[in-house]
Amino acid sequence: MVKVKVNNLTKVFGKKAATALAMMKEHRPKTEILKKTGATVGVYDVNFEVNEGEIFVIMGLSGSGKSTLIRLLNRLIEPTSGDIYIDGEDIAKLSKEGLREVRRHKMSMVFQNFGLFPHRTILENTEYGLEVRGIPKEEREKKAEQALENSGLISFKDQYPNQLSGGMQQRVGLARALANDPEILLMDEAFSALDPLIRREMQDELIDLQATVQKTIIFITHDLNEALRIGDRIALMKDGEIMQIGTGEEILTNPANDYVREFVEDVDRSKVLTAQNIMVPALTTNIDIDGPTVALNRMRKEEVSMLMVVNKKRELKGYITAENALEARKTQRPLSEFVDATITTIDKDMMVNDIFNIIFDSPTPLAVVENGRLQGVIIRGGVIEALAETSEVSVNE
Amino acid sequence: MNNFLTNQLPVADWVENITEWLTNTFAGLFSFIQSSGQSMMDGITNGLVQIPPVIFILLLTLIAFLVSRRHLGLPIFTFIGLLFIYNQGLWTDLMSTVTLVLISSVVSIVIGIPLGILMAKSSKAQSIITPILDFMQTMPGFVYLIPAVAFFGIGMVPGVFASVIFALPPTVRFTNLGIRQVPTELVEASDSFGGTAWQKLFKLELPLAKNTILAGVNQTTMLSLSMVVIASMIGAPGLGRGVLSALQRAQVGNGFVNGVALVILAIIVDRFTQHLNKPKTAASKATSKKKKWVTVASVAVIVLAAVGLSAFTGNDKSDKEINLAYVEWDTEVASTNVVAEVLREMGYKVNLTPLDNAIMWESVSKGEMDGMVAAWLPNTHGSQYAQYKDQVDDLGENLTGAKVGIAVPSYMDVNSIDELSDQAGKTITGIEPGAGVVNAAENTLKTYSNLSDWTVETSSSGAMTVALGQAIKNKEEIVITGWSPHWMFAKYDLKYLEDPKGGMGDAEAIHTITRKNLKEDQPEAYQLLDNFNWTKEDMEEVMLEINNKKDPEDAAKEWIEKNQDLVESWKK
Numbered sequence: 025m026v027k028v029k030v031n032n033l034t035k036v037f038g039k040k041a042a043t044a045l046a047m048m049k050e051h052r053p054k055t056e057i058l059k060k061t062g063a064t065v066g067v068y069d070v071n072f073e074v075n076e077g078e079i080f081v082i083m084g085l086s087g088s089g090k091s092t093l094i095r096l097l098n099r100l101i102e103p104t105s106g107d108i109y110i111d112g113e114d115i116a117k118l119s120k121e122g123l124r125e126v127r128r129h130k131m132s133m134v135f136q137n138f139g140l141f142p143h144r145t146i147l148e149n150t151e152y153g154l155e156v157r158g159i160p161k162e163e164r165e166k167k168a169e170q171a172l173e174n175s176g177l178i179s180f181k182d183q184y185p186n187q188l189s190g191g192m193q194q195r196v197g198l199a200r201a202l203a204n205d206p207e208i209l210l211m212d213e214a215f216s217a218l219d220p221l222i223r224r225e226m227q228d229e230l231i232d233l234q235a236t237v238q239k240t241i242i243f244i245t246h247d248l249n250e251a252l253r254i255g256d257r258i259a260l261m262k263d264g265e266i267m268q269i270g271t272g273e274e275i276l277t278n279p280a281n282d283y284v285r286e287f288v289e290d291v292d293r294s295k296v297l298t299a300q301n302i303m304v305p306a307l308t309t310n311i312d313i314d315g316p317t318v319a320l321n322r323m324r325k326e327e328v329s330m331l332m333v334v335n336k337k338r339e340l341k342g343y344i345t346a347e348n349a350l351e352a353r354k355t356q357r358p359l360s361e362f363v364d365a366t367i368t369t370i371d372k373d374m375m376v377n378d379i380f381n382i383i384f385d386s387p388t389p390l391a392v393v394e395n396g397r398l399q400g401v402i403i404r405g406g407v408i409e410a411l412a413e414t415s416e417v418s419v420n421e
Numbered sequence: 422m423n424n425f426l427t428n429q430l431p432v433a434d435w436v437e438n439i440t441e442w443l444t445n446t447f448a449g450l451f452s453f454i455q456s457s458g459q460s461m462m463d464g465i466t467n468g469l470v471q472i473p474p475v476i477f478i479l480l481l482t483l484i485a486f487l488v489s490r491r492h493l494g495l496p497i498f499t500f501i502g503l504l505f506i507y508n509q510g511l512w513t514d515l516m517s518t519v520t521l522v523l524i525s526s527v528v529s530i531v532i533g534i535p536l537g538i539l540m541a542k543s544s545k546a547q548s549i550i551t552p553i554l555d556f557m558q559t560m561p562g563f564v565y566l567i568p569a570v571a572f573f574g575i576g577m578v579p580g581v582f583a584s585v586i587f588a589l590p591p592t593v594r595f596t597n598l599g600i601r602q603v604p605t606e607l608v609e610a611s612d613s614f615g616g617t618a619w620q621k622l623f624k625l626e627l628p629l630a631k632n633t634i635l636a637g638v639n640q641t642t643m644l645s646l647s648m649v650v651i652a653s654m655i656g657a658p659g660l661g662r663g664v665l666s667a668l669q670r671a672q673v674g675n676g677f678v679n680g681v682a683l684v685i686l687a688i689i690v691d692r693f694t695q696h697l698n699k700p701k702t703a704a705s706k707a708t709s710k711k712k713k714w715v716t717v718a719s720v721a722v723i724v725l726a727a728v729g730l731s732a733f734t735g736n737d738k739s740d741k742e743i744n745l746a747y748v749e750w751d752t753e754v755a756s757t758n759v760v761a762e763v764l765r766e767m768g769y770k771v772n773l774t775p776l777d778n779a780i781m782w783e784s785v786s787k788g789e790m791d792g793m794v795a796a797w798l799p800n801t802h803g804s805q806y807a808q809y810k811d812q813v814d815d816l817g818e819n820l821t822g823a824k825v826g827i828a829v830p831s832y833m834d835v836n837s838i839d840e841l842s843d844q845a846g847k848t849i850t851g852i853e854p855g856a857g858v859v860n861a862a863e864n865t866l867k868t869y870s871n872l873s874d875w876t877v878e879t880s881s882s883g884a885m886t887v888a889l890g891q892a893i894k895n896k897e898e899i900v901i902t903g904w905s906p907h908w909m910f911a912k913y914d915l916k917y918l919e920d921p922k923g924g925m926g927d928a929e930a931i932h933t934i935t936r937k938n939l940k941e942d943q944p945e946a947y948q949l950l951d952n953f954n955w956t957k958e959d960m961e962e963v964m965l966e967i968n969n970k971k972d973p974e975d976a977a978k979e980w981i982e983k984n985q986d987l988v989e990s991w992k993k
């Protein structure tokens with residue numbers, strides 16, 4: 025079931041549009057077109073379809089026209105030519121009133137810098153879309169509160185946006201878009217302004233949310249990893265044109281041209297991924313100072329059942345398990361007697377593919393050492409994840 | 422091109438014609454605005470004056486305390502400053518000024534904010550309006566007084582008109598700026614949810630631009646306050662009048678007191694409008710908002726009640742009301758105050774309006790003023806008389822033997838105008854540019870060949886007497902435009918220069934001039950004005966008292982008491 029269909033969509037900024045388009049046909053570079061005509065081609069002859077309930081990601085470097093494209097979909101920017109069909113209705117031909125209805129009921133948008141109104145509380149922000157529709161106050165507040173409840177922000181409803189962290193603000197932006205109960209969600213680099221940890225969290229949340237709400241989502245990003253994580257299908261743009269549309273798999277395995285190949289090469293990291301890239305900081309206990317109680321305490325705090333054992337100089341001595349540490353405490357004997365020295369060590373430059381084979385036979389995490397000093401540890405999950413991202417590519421070689 | 426270089430374009434004539442056409446075409450509208458505006462502002466002023474000053478001061482101090490969030494500086498300043506103004510007897514003037522500033526600001530805001538919004542929404546409008554605003558702001562404020570008088574006569578309304586033109590630009594500019602500064606993403610957000618242009622304006626743009634707009638409004642109030650002084654030249658009452666008359670009569674102390682009162686008012690208005698503009702923390706927002714509105718509402722109720730009260734009581738125009746115009750020359754201050762006192766004894770309500778000479782004539786000819794006792798004829802005001810004689814009634818002389826001429830201190834060894842060569846830097850120290858004696862002096866320069874490279878330096882009558890006093894103190898040469906009766910002839914040893922060609926005129930008489938139909942409307946007052954006449958000595962007695970720092974009204978009362986018989990003879 026096709027929800028959104030875009031035909032030959034083009035947007036030229038500036039005056040001499042016809043000349044600029046003619047030059048575009050000849051594949052002249054953007055700078056030359058700008059110099060000659062003073063016009064910029066934002067989007068050129070774009071065609072795609074989005075199915076109902078699909079997350080369709082549009083990806084590209086900055087300046088590739090992806091932000092212009094998403095604004096053409098709800099006509100924040102007026103298209104120069106082309107058609108945009110939503111449920112078979114041509115948006116580009118709609119009158120102002122008709123367009124307003126579509127914006128109010130069918131599409132909502134989430135912005136890169138959240139687009140929250142600083143002079144309104146979180147609740148007032150969330151109900152904005154309902155407010156402009158003229159829904160009575162009680163009803164719209166109920167809906168807005170429900171949307172905030174769903175994103176766990178209800179306790180902040182009377183705060184102002186500047187009192188919230190970036191992640192929370194973007195949740196509000198999302199709640200505001202969802203309060204309207206739209207059929208289509210447009211997300212313009214929604215997570216780009218957040219720090220990497222929060223970003224990951226938000227991506228997961230979006231995937232979870234999509235499982236329950238089943239919206240059609242058009243998602244813009246410049247980050248390939250983000251696209252691969254959340255996109256059902258991905259369109260890659262360059263200089264206003266779409267280079268390739270397909271699943272993450274298709275784009276990685278069959279790049280349509282050199283540009284796409286270069287673009288996705290960053291991801292093909294099995295060639296360059298080493299132990300150093302996937303190791304995590306080791307949880308250690310210092311045998312020269314710590315006693316069993318301290319070691320146990322540390323395990324409880326870090327929620328683990330074993331620790332790496334090092335000396336003052338951070339030289340690796342082995343590992344100790346929770347059972348052994350407990351035994352040491354009961355019997356009042358020093359920790360050093362219970363250290364298990366049978367631990368597999370590897371060099372920090374070892375390739376992921378080689379580590380994969382070693383870690384399968386090792387009961388303990390691998391210790392990454394350099395000159396006898398402990399640098400970090402590698403756990404099974406890290407290797408598997410690294411391989412999961414790259415296995416397809418490495419198999420192809 | 423050659424034509425352009427040799428022939429002067431008649432731009433002045435074009436402007437005159439346009440103004441004339443406007444005045445005639447929209448006469449009905451202008452007079453409606455004039456009368457309704459005047460009565461509204463009189464109502465507000467009366468209402469404000471009705472509030473007992475002490476209560477008013479305490480109320481404003483309380484508001485100052487609330488808007489400044491419990492800082493003591495502003496409330497203390499407000500309290501002491503207003504008390505000082507009250508103590509100096511300038512309370513009524515202050516209330517007139519407040520009314521003028523209030524109405525000018527409100528009108529500026531009502532016109533300015535929509536205009537600013539239009540500019541923000543349309544780049545075409547912006548490119549058209551911006552140069553007009555530049556023009557409005559750089560044009561000297563005086564220039565606006567001329568069409569203001571042509572359209573609305575004299576009084577508060579033209580004052581407001583001129584103030585609005587002068588003070589409007591900042592509000593327009595800042596509104597435009599504030600709306601254009603709203604981040605694009607927020608505008609897009611509003612659009613993407615299907616907000617209409619109005620919803621976007623009221624829910625997003627205006628709230629975010631509020632602080633910028635208020636900064637513009639603050640500028641506007643300050644500018645309209647600065648126009649108050651200038652507008653007093655065309656009869657706008659208030660503190661400006663005190664400043665202007667002090668300037669024209671060279672009274673440093675009076676000028677200072679009125680000026681300080683204006684400064685106090687300016688600081689209070691400025692701080693009040695700035696405090697409304699302070700960013701608030703979210704916590705204080707809800708509570709302080711409520712409080713502020715409660716105070717604003719309560720003040721509004723009090724003011725409106727007072728205005729309403731006065732509208733019922735003080736605003737029915739008593740049928741015994743007389744408006745007299747005069748120029749701030751010492752002679753006219755004396756005679757006008759005496760006439761006014763006599764009229765008051767007869768039960769009239771008399772309004773005295775000091776005006777510039779030319780505007781005084783115009784206002785009487787248009788019937789805005791009932792009359793004046795300050796027409797120097799045949800020479801000094803010859804040009805004005807020629808212009809307006811068909812639209813006024815000349816009731817004849819009220820004082821004879823007046824004289825105007827070129828005067829010098831006695832120690833200078835010239836006795837006749839044709840003996841002047843290079844004395845006093847070849848300048849004649851004159852008075853106000855519109856005064857008759859100045860015109861006469863300029864004509865004299867043309868008639869005497871030895872004066873071909875002399876100039877007449879205009880200033881004000883007060884400034885001229887100060888310059889004269891300084892010159893005599895330092896035994897320097899000075900040539901002035903003199904007229905008598907005047908106290909300077911009593912105070913200093915001066916002599917008129919002989920005038921063989923008669924350019925300055927012979928003996929002059931001061932005439933009483935009234936508007937047409939005064940005889941039918943106010944027969945008693947007309948009778949008095951018709952009979953009013955006295956001598957040079959009478960006038961100089963009053964003038965000397967005034968010059969010795971006596972209040973003009975008291976000096977007039979004193980003189981009337983001494984001369985009961987003469988005064989009674991006028992009433993018959």
